[in-house]
Amino acid sequence: MLGDKSKYLEHIKDTDQILTMRKVLDKVEKTLITHTVEFTDFLDPYQRRLCYSFLNRFMEVNYHEEGGLEGAERKIIVIYPHYMDKSYLESYIGAIRLDGSFRFNDLNHRDYLGAILGLGIKREKIGDILVHEKYTQVILHKDIIDYVILNLKKIGKEPVKVKEIKLHEINRPSEKFKEIIRTVASLRIDSLLSAAYGISRSGSLSYIKNGRVKLNWQPIDTASYKANEGDMISVRGKGRFKLYKVLGETRKGRQRVAIKIFK
Incomplete structure (x- = not known):
């Protein structure tokens, strides 16, 4: 049609x-x-x-x-x-809660995602994974929830109990981040990567050229691409950070910025 x-x-x-x-x-x-x-x-x-x-x-x-x-x-x-x-219209998504005897924040997002993917479920069927101190919540397509509940028994080597919860029971964990203040030559992506992770400009360029960098979830392959205040930058293998605030220009013409590096 x-x-x-x-x-x-x-x-x-x-x-x-x-x-x-x-x-x-x-x-x-x-x-x-x-x-x-x-x-x-x-x-x-x-x-x-x-x-x-x-x-x-x-x-x-x-x-x-x-x-x-x-x-x-x-x-x-x-x-x-x-x-x-x-x-x-009905809702087409649902949520589960994972409980265990271990400290949930000793594991990370990758651990929970890997355990669910290990059941043969595609990444596209999984929404946000919300890691709290004593439990974790996962948003999923509604039609795979029963399958996950029946088959997800462990996160890594740790046994876990899984149950379905209502959408209104979902809550966002507090953000964990480290805030740093840096001066950069400009708001170019390569400059911000160097400032956030303490790596050389050539190292930053390597991440960009190898397709490991995204700006607001969009792949970036140009080092000269400039970020704006509030932009989220992710680097595969390192994590993500936000250009939280642009604090102004120094006497030498550099930009002073506040960066939030998320854990």
Whole structure:
């Protein structure tokens, strides 16, 4: 019904995202043909921005996001016929709580994600993972929750109990970060990486050229790309940090910045 779908995506230059965007277009097409409600995999903010660039072209469908809690990083997009009332639609995501005798913050996000992926579940079916001091909450596609509850027995070598919880029971753990003040030559990505992690400019350039750096979840391959106050920068293998505040220019023309490095 949509004909040549490539025409809806020709403005998207990130070829790594084309397959994901085509899957979303397939959902739109099915809604248009069958008048059913469809929902996507969990998408990060960058992917959702790309989706909005073509979703708004279809007047016959409406859409909204679901992430389980306000400010969720990973969300699904629910697509439905324009004449349906959003308030009558069911939720297509759910949540589980993991409890154990160990200290949950002794493990990290990667440990919990790895354990769930080890069950054969794709990353796209998993939303935010919220690590608290005494338990962890995980947001998932609703249709895989029973499978996870039946099969997830350990996180690493530690036994764990899993139960389903209501979405309103989800709460965000307090952020753990270290704030540092640095002066940088400019707000270029390579300068900020060097300041945040104490690595050389050539080291920063290597991370960028090897595709390990994202700005607001968007892959960055140009060292001269400039960040703005509030931007989130992630480096695969090191973590993420935020350009929290730009504090002004020094007498020597450098920028003084506050950076939050998340643990």
